[in-house]
Amino acid sequence: MIKEHNLPCLEISKLTYFPDSKVNVLNNLSFELYKGKVTVILGSNGSGKTTLINLIAGFIRPNSGSIKINQNGNESFSSVVFQDPVLLDWKSSYDNIMVGLLSSSKNVGNQMVEKYIEMLQLDQHINKLPKQLSGGFKQRVAIARALVVNPQLLLLDEPFSALDVYSKEKLQEELYDIVCKENKSVILVTHDISEAIFFADNILILENGKIQDSFNVELPKPRKWTKLRNFPAFIKLREVLRKRLNVRRNENE
Amino acid sequence: MTVIRGFNRVKYLGVSLLILFFVWYILAVIISSVILPKPLQVLKVFLDLFLSGQIFTHIYASVKRNIIGFLVALVMGSGTAYVLGLSKKLEPYITPIFELLRPIPPIAWIPLAILWFGIGDNSSYFIIFVAAFFPIFTNVYFGVRSVPNKFIRLRQGYKLNGFQNFVHIVFPFSLPYLLTGCKTSIGFAWMAVIAAEIIAAHSGLGYFIEISRVLVQTEKVIAVMVVIGIIGYLLHQIVLYVEKRLIYWGEYD
Numbered sequence: 414m415i416k417e418h419n420l421p422c423l424e425i426s427k428l429t430y431f432p433d434s435k436v437n438v439l440n441n442l443s444f445e446l447y448k449g450k451v452t453v454i455l456g457s458n459g460s461g462k463t464t465l466i467n468l469i470a471g472f473i474r475p476n477s478g479s480i481k482i483n484q485n486g487n488e489s490f491s492s493v494v495f496q497d498p499v500l501l502d503w504k505s506s507y508d509n510i511m512v513g514l515l516s517s518s519k520n521v522g523n524q525m526v527e528k529y530i531e532m533l534q535l536d537q538h539i540n541k542l543p544k545q546l547s548g549g550f551k552q553r554v555a556i557a558r559a560l561v562v563n564p565q566l567l568l569l570d571e572p573f574s575a576l577d578v579y580s581k582e583k584l585q586e587e588l589y590d591i592v593c594k595e596n597k598s599v600i601l602v603t604h605d606i607s608e609a610i611f612f613a614d615n616i617l618i619l620e621n622g623k624i625q626d627s628f629n630v631e632l633p634k635p636r637k638w639t640k641l642r643n644f645p646a647f648i649k650l651r652e653v654l655r656k657r658l659n660v661r662r663n664e665n666e
Numbered sequence: 667m668t669v670i671r672g673f674n675r676v677k678y679l680g681v682s683l684l685i686l687f688f689v690w691y692i693l694a695v696i697i698s699s700v701i702l703p704k705p706l707q708v709l710k711v712f713l714d715l716f717l718s719g720q721i722f723t724h725i726y727a728s729v730k731r732n733i734i735g736f737l738v739a740l741v742m743g744s745g746t747a748y749v750l751g752l753s754k755k756l757e758p759y760i761t762p763i764f765e766l767l768r769p770i771p772p773i774a775w776i777p778l779a780i781l782w783f784g785i786g787d788n789s790s791y792f793i794i795f796v797a798a799f800f801p802i803f804t805n806v807y808f809g810v811r812s813v814p815n816k817f818i819r820l821r822q823g824y825k826l827n828g829f830q831n832f833v834h835i836v837f838p839f840s841l842p843y844l845l846t847g848c849k850t851s852i853g854f855a856w857m858a859v860i861a862a863e864i865i866a867a868h869s870g871l872g873y874f875i876e877i878s879r880v881l882v883q884t885e886k887v888i889a890v891m892v893v894i895g896i897i898g899y900l901l902h903q904i905v906l907y908v909e910k911r912l913i914y915w916g917e918y919d
Contacts, residue, residue, distance in 0.1 A: 513824050
């Protein structure tokens with residue numbers, strides 16, 4: 414147990430990615446992620462956030478550097494929730510969730526599916542097609558599909574950005590509860606400062622392909638928007654981050 | 667709303683048929699009735715063909731050829747398109763051959779078909795196959811190549827094997843393209859079967875038209891043309907019906 418806590422589940426070292434010789438999307442990027450921690454990558458559009466997720470998920474290969482994974486036996490390493498829920502239009506919610514388990518054992522899968530259907534309040538929607546679901550419920554199905562594979566690392570690529578404020582905050586709270594209860598390691602990329610603070614144990618500021626700053630977030634858990642919104646440490650950190658990102662933008666201008 | 671729409675459709679059909687018969691009648695009066703018989707003469711022959719049962723053997727022969735040729739083209743065309751669409755290695759070698767063959771009109775294959783298969787069913791099957799193959803092949807190939815990047819990421823993320831990828835993603839995604847190909851190819855096949863029968867068969871509606879032409883029975887030629895038009899329309903409607911039933915996630919229901 415001690416060994417597991419001391420060993421990062423993900424070690425990223427000197428990661429560099431340039432799709433062509435003129436553009437450096439990620440430049441010499443290094444950080445570590447520990448079991449059960451949430452690291453938020455905060456940055457503006459085009460800062461390389463999604464590229465980082467694609468590299469960690471193994472969708473693309475880096476030009477140099479390494480991504481070291483310390484994997485537990487029974488868990489799959491990572492699964493991704495994208496900004497677009499990426500549901501298969503021809504499958505019901507239940508079958509879309511089952512897509513996550515196509516390459517694994519069916520018995521384990523059914524128990525996991527039932528569990529997340531309940532946790533994400535999808536009971537009334539399991540037989541519906543994606544076209545019959547609201548944006549919020551589509552994203553719930555996508556999150557359930559990502560969780561049923563029991564990933565050691567959950568990669569979240571701006572999954573709340575297309576939702577209305579009410580659906581967004583509700584889903585954020587529910588997902589955060591699941592992450593805490595199940596001790597999941599999470600990398601969330603976002604450009605939303607409040608969302609970043611809500612989820613984070615640690616915030617990394619990604620600008621011009623480099624991590625420019627790091628902030629530890631020490632806020633009480635479990636986190637609920639009604640309490641957190643007026644919490645002095647939350648307000649203070651939000652102001653610091655706003656100032657920090659604005660300062661950098663002004664410098665660039 | 668549906669009743670009003672149905673009433674309007676009947677109204678438009680009635681008016682357009684009246685215009686057609688009026689123009690036809692005027693032309694038949696001006697021109698010799700041997701070259702262009704009057705609408706009522708054709709209607710009488712049309713009814714006689716069905717009442718005497720003379721037309722049914724020819725309808726059966728043509729429809730049977732059309733369906734067999736179409737089904738072979740469906741299997742071969744879609745099969746080839748899926749193999750080439752999914753295989754990056756084969757595609758560059760095979761696709762240029764299809765690009766060269768595609769512009770050759772099915773009628774241009776008739777002499778070769780007679781040389782290879784003689785006069786009869788086999789020649790007709792071959793011509794129908796050639797006519798129906800390319801619309802299906804082209805549409806399915808395009809469908810397979812149009813699978814969005816987000817679904818490719820989904821496949822990578824959940825480690826689906828080739829078979830799972832085909833069954834759960836590629837085939838359902840390309841099904842609307844396949845049915846679009848079927849709609850085009852059933853029409854092409856029907857046109858080709860008539861052309862093939864005029865030249866290379868001893869039965870069928872095309873053969874019946876040719877015999878009527880030789881006997882200078884112009885009213886019979888036109889009556890059979892009407893039958894061909896009605897059957898072509900019905901075949902198209904059957905494919906439309908199948909499409910509406912199969913693509914339940916689309917905009918049809």
